[in-house]
Amino acid sequence: MKATQQLHDLGQSLWLDNITRTLLDDGTLARYIAEDSVTGLTSNPSIFDAAIGGGDAYDAGIHAKSLAGLSGEDLFMELALEDLRRAADLFKPVFDATHQVDGWVSMEVSPLLAADTAGTIAAADAIHAQAQRPNLFVKIPGTPEGIPAIEEAIFRGIPINVTLLFSCEQYLAAAEAYLRGIERRVAAGLDPQVASVASLFISRWDVAANPQLPAELHNTLGIAVGKQSYRAYRALLASPRWLKLAAAGARPQRLLWASTGTKDPNISDTLYVDALAAPDTVDTVPEKTLHAVADHGKPGAVLAPDGGDADTVLAAIAKAGVGIDALALKLQQDGAEAFVKSWKQLLQRIADKQAALAAKGKEPLAR
Template sequence: MNRTVELHDLGQSLWLDNISRQILDDGTLRRYIDEFSITGLTSNPTIFQQALANTSAYDASLRTHSASQLSGEATFIELALEDLRRAADLFQPIFEETRGVDGWVSMEVSPLLARDTQGSIDAARRIHRQAARPNLHVKIPGTAEGVPAIEEAIIAGVPINVTLLFSPKHYEAAAEAYLRGIERRIALGLDPKIRSVASLFISRWDKAVLDKVPTDLHNRLGIAVGAQAYRSYRTILASPRWKRLEAAGAVPQRLLWASTGTKDPTARDTLYVEAFAVPDTIDTMPEKTLHAFADHGELGRASVEDIEAADALIREFAGRGIDVDDLAAALQKEGAEAFVTSWNKLMQQIEDKQHILAASV
């Protein structure tokens, strides 16, 4: 049996951390659904920037949108949604079969809004309306300014993927925003079934400390932090507060493991997928990691469930001068800045291509 099928049968959802017009046009995404049990996908500005960088697949659409004289951002949103609607339609049968648990795609608000609460709320509503697909999450970063935007978006009925979460505290803040949003919907007499996922980034922890700790601690911090967040996740789902919401018809905000491709070339390339192979969660993985796990991944190594070991490891890292809260804040800031860099490159690529295409007419 394909190892990805085994992971799916364990109760974990496998989503692809990639989107491009090429994998839609050549049937690759369809094959991943059929052969690798892929049941959703995620995207971000970096993924789209790379997708547009070295292909002519978007040229026809760029010509059309150039004629409409749309801004660079508006053009990008149209291009991205063209791809994401197609992907959403491929996942629609899964979405219906699982009653909304799976079958999702994600579109991120502009990373320039990471510190703009009202701007994020407005953008989330616009993207949700413009996408016109029930199985599209809008991604909002879990920054201090993003958290209230998440709550308001949930109240407005917008499915949200909370991105750029790094620590248990980040996750708990995102979960609290979701719970408050659902509670307020119930108080208003609105349907509480608004889907959300909370995306915890893993491998960037280990890249950040690779040169600061001895080799026996390499590639262990991300798993330990993830284990602590997983404990928070299970605690929330077992709480009386959540049980009351569930009884009223609410559905859980699912925990999603992001950045699960290893960045250390000396590490096992399926390390994080194996460590986080637990039911009732999602693993979104890049294509390279997906193929690696399908080829030689192993189950039975879900170290994320060993909470006591995780707590001990965090204490050991603290003894080495690694402050988890400080590093989480730095990683979130760096992640937001990296998306801004990709966004700016993306806007420039769109402008450059439009000029080239206009000159070739």
């Protein structure tokens, strides 16, 4: 049995961390669904930047939208949502069969809003309305300014994928925001079933920490933080606070492993996926990692609800001189800055394509 099927049978959702128009047009995404147990996907500015810049698949769409008077973020949003609506429709049978637990796609708010709570809420409202798909998450970063936006969006009934979480503490802040949003809905007599996932980034820990650590501790920090966060996740789901909401009809915010492609060529290309097998979680994987897991993945023992050896590993890493709390904050800040860079690059790429298409003799761009 393929490892992808093993993970699916265990109760872990495997989502693709990529989307391109070509994946949709040539049937590749449909094949991943049929053959590799892929039950959702995620996107971010870096993914769309690579997709739009990687060929001419978007040229016709860019030109048509230019003629309609669109440019900048408005044009990009239309392009992205065209792809995500198609992907959402492919996953709709999974969405229906799992009673809306699985089968999701994700669209991120502008990274330029990372420090703007009110702007993030307005953007989440707009994306949710424009998408017109029940199985589309709006991605909001779990930054200090993003946390109140997450609570408010959940209260408004917008499904949220909380992104850019690195530590257990950051995960718990996102989980608290979700709980508060659901509690407010219950108090207001609203339907408590608003879906959410909390995306904890794994591999970036090791990229940052390995140079400061002895060889025996290389590539252990990300998994240890994952185990620590899984313990917190399980404890939350067993808490009286959550059980009260569950009795009212609420559904858990699922813990999601993000950034699970390996960056170190000296380790297994399925290390993080194999190590983080756990029920009631999601794992998002790049295409390269998906192929590796389907070919030779070997999921290990299911994560222990008590965190296993997480505390021991984290203590050894701290003793070796890595300030874990400070590094978590830096990773979140660096991640936000990287998405801003990709966002600006993406918008410039679209503008350049508009200009190039006009120069090739296309009709003049609408002003």
